[in-house]
Every structure is written in C-alpha cells, then in structure tokens.
Amino acid sequence: xxxxxxxxxxxxxxxxxxxxxxxxxxxxxxxxxxxxxxxxxxxxxxxxxxxxxxxxxxxxxxxxxxxxxxxxxxxxxxxxxxxxxxxxxxxxxxxxxxxxxxxxxxxxxxxxxxxxxxxxxxxxxxxxxxxxxxxxxxxxxxxxxxxxxxxxxxxxxxxxxxxxxxxxxxxxxxxxxxxxxxxxxxxxxxxxxxxxxxxxxxxxxxxxxxxxxxxxxxxxxxxxxxxxxxxxxxxxxxxxxxxxxx
Numbered sequence: 001x002x003x004x005x006x007x008x009x010x011x012x013x014x015x016x017x018x019x020x021x022x023x024x025x026x027x028x029x030x031x032x033x034x035x036x037x038x039x040x041x042x043x044x045x046x047x048x049x050x051x052x053x054x055x056x057x058x059x060x061x062x063x064x065x066x067x068x069x070x071x072x073x074x075x076x077x078x079x080x081x082x083x084x085x086x087x088x089x090x091x092x093x094x095x096x097x098x099x100x101x102x103x104x105x106x107x108x109x110x111x112x113x114x115x116x117x118x119x120x121x122x123x124x125x126x127x128x129x130x131x132x133x134x135x136x137x138x139x140x141x142x143x144x145x146x147x148x149x150x151x152x153x154x155x156x157x158x159x160x161x162x163x164x165x166x167x168x169x170x171x172x173x174x175x176x177x178x179x180x181x182x183x184x185x186x187x188x189x190x191x192x193x194x195x196x197x198x199x200x201x202x203x204x205x206x207x208x209x210x211x212x213x214x215x216x217x218x219x220x221x222x223x224x225x226x227x228x229x230x231x232x233x234x235x236x237x238x239x240x241x242x243x244x245x246x
Contacts, residue, residue, distance in 0.1 A: 008183045012176055016049075022168045023055045023138075030136035030164060034058030036127065037086050039074045040199055041188050042140030042169050042177055048186045051082040057138065059086040060130045064122040065096065066201040070191050077187040089126040096121055106203060112222055115204075122201070128161065136164035142177075143170055145198065146215040174214060 008016060023046075026033055035050060037043035037059055050057050063072070079085040099107075099121055108115035131137055143152045158165035169177065174197070181188055191199055195207030197214040208217045 006179070006182045008179060012179055012183075015172070015176065016180055019049055019168055020053050020055070022166075023049055023053070023057060026136065026138065026166050026168070027056045030134075031056065032058075032134045033136040033138060033164075033166070034060055034130070034134060035086075035138040035140075036130065037061045038140070038200070039071050039189065040140060041181060041192055041197075042142060042172075044074070044186050044188050045177055045180055046138065046140050046169065047078060047082075047086070048184055051078075051084060052184070061086040061088055062123055062126045062130070063088050063090050064126075064201050065091060066122070066203060068189075068191060068199065068202045068205075070189050071199060074187060074189060081187055087130070089130045091122045091126050095125070108204065108219075109221060115219060115222070131161050131163060134163060136166060137161070138166045138168065140169055141167045142172055142174075144173060144214070146213055 035043065035046050035057060037047055039061055047059055049055065050059060061075070075085055075088070099118060103110075103114055103117075108118045137158070141149055141152055143149055152167055152170045154168065154170045155164065155166050180186070189196070189199055196205060196217060197208060198218050199205055200218050204219055206217045206220050208214070
C-alpha cells in the first residue's frame with residue numbers, strides 16, 4: 001500500500017538529500033553494486049531512492065518460497081510504480097525438497113542449527129548467486145533494529161561474501177524511515193500496519209508486542225543474539241569501517 005504524502009522536516013530533507021548523494025557515490029565507485037531488497041520498509045525506501053532518483057544501481061530480491069502473500073504483492077506494485085522491478089532469485093528446488101524430506105517442513109522450530117540450514121538453502125545460497133561477479137552490495141539494515149546490528153558501519157568489507165558492503169540507512173531511525181515513506185508515498189507491506197516491523201518468511205515472523213525491539217518477531221523462539229540468517233553473519237562481530245575507495 002502507499003502512505004499519505006506528508007512533507008519532510010528540514011532536518012530529514014537534508015538527510016534524504018545526503019542519502020541520494022551517498023547512493024550516487026556508491027554507483028560511481030561500484031557500478032556493479034546492487035541493493036539486496038527484502039521488500040521491507042527500509043528496502044522499499046531505498047528502492048524509491050534508486051528508481052525515482054535515476055541512480056544506476058541494480059536491485060534484486062530473494063523469493064524463499066515461504067514469503068507472505070502481502071510481501072510478494074509488492075513486486076507488482078514496484079513494477080507499476082517505477083516501471084522496473086527487482087530481479088528475483090529463488091532457492092534450488094531439489095535442495096529445498098531434500099531438506100524437507102530429511103527434517104520436515106517446520107524443522108526450523110526444533111533448533112537453531114536446523115533453522116540456519118533452512119536459511120542457508122532458501123536465502124544464503126540464492127544470495128551467493130545474486131552477488132556473484134559483483135564488487136559490492138547494499139542493504140537496508142539499521143543499527144537500531146537489533147542487538148546484532150548495534151555496531152553496524154555505513155560501509156564495510158564483507159568477509160562473508162568477499163566483497164564491499166554498504167548500509168546507507170545505518171544511522172536512520174524507524175521514525176525517519178516512515179516519515180520519508182509517507183512523504184513520498186512509497187509502497188509498503190500492509191503487514192507493517194499490523195504490528196510487523198520486520199518481515200521475513202511467514203512461518204518465522206510474528207507481530208511484536210509493546211516494548212519489544214523491531215526484530216523480536218523474527219525467529220521469536222530463539223535468543224536475541226542469534227537472530228541473523230546468514231545474509232549478515234558479520235553482524236555478530238563488531239566490524240570496523242574501512243577507508244573509502246576513490
């Protein structure tokens with residue numbers, strides 16, 4: 001759905017303009033870079049900044065096969081709004097079936113290891129394909145999202161996938177993200193209006209309770225320090241920013 005347009009504050013307008021310059025600089029430094037969009041609010045805002053701003057960056061998303069219908073509906077909305085949608089990567093069908101045959105369709109509830117094995121098949125392996133041949137990628141991660149992201153730098157050397165990684169919304173607050181979404185009428189997942197600030201696969205996501213952090217609804221049966229799927233494995237280590245490349 002699209003939010004009702006409301007003006008940005010002067011401070012947030014400056015931050016929005018800085019984001020545009022940041023994305024343009026990433027495109028200059030890494031012409032092959034792409035946004036890895038989960039179709040969450042942050043990624044929809046970055047999608048708007050890239051496509052509406054005419055920034056020469058790629059966008060892709062991972063369809064795990066277990067996403068909410070509301071999430072998948074955003075793909076058509078992006079295409080309609082901007083005339084171009086993200087490239088879609090899906091898991092290997094045989095690998096998914098082998099995992100389900102061996103452990104069951106809901107094995108991820110049984111242990112962290114089985115949950116991460118499912119994430120590896122449905123998310124990490126497709127991400128490796130999406131990143132193959134690229135020198136950099138972009139995420140919508142923010143420091144305030146969870147304890148595993150508290151030290152998130154705006155840019156870093158990603159040793160997990162051996163390329164450069166940009167987190168241009170690292171210092172944005174949730175309120176700032178939503179103010180910009182409302183200001184520009186950016187399409188977003190209606191589940192966000194139903195208590196889902198962070199949305200992943202349907203069986204692994206619930207609405208959060210008052211006072212919980214924004215990622216508490218992801219893998220809610222696990223401890224807060226294990227809530228990464230492997231896409232951002234480095235978040236569990238305090239990674240120092242590296243010097244900018246010219």
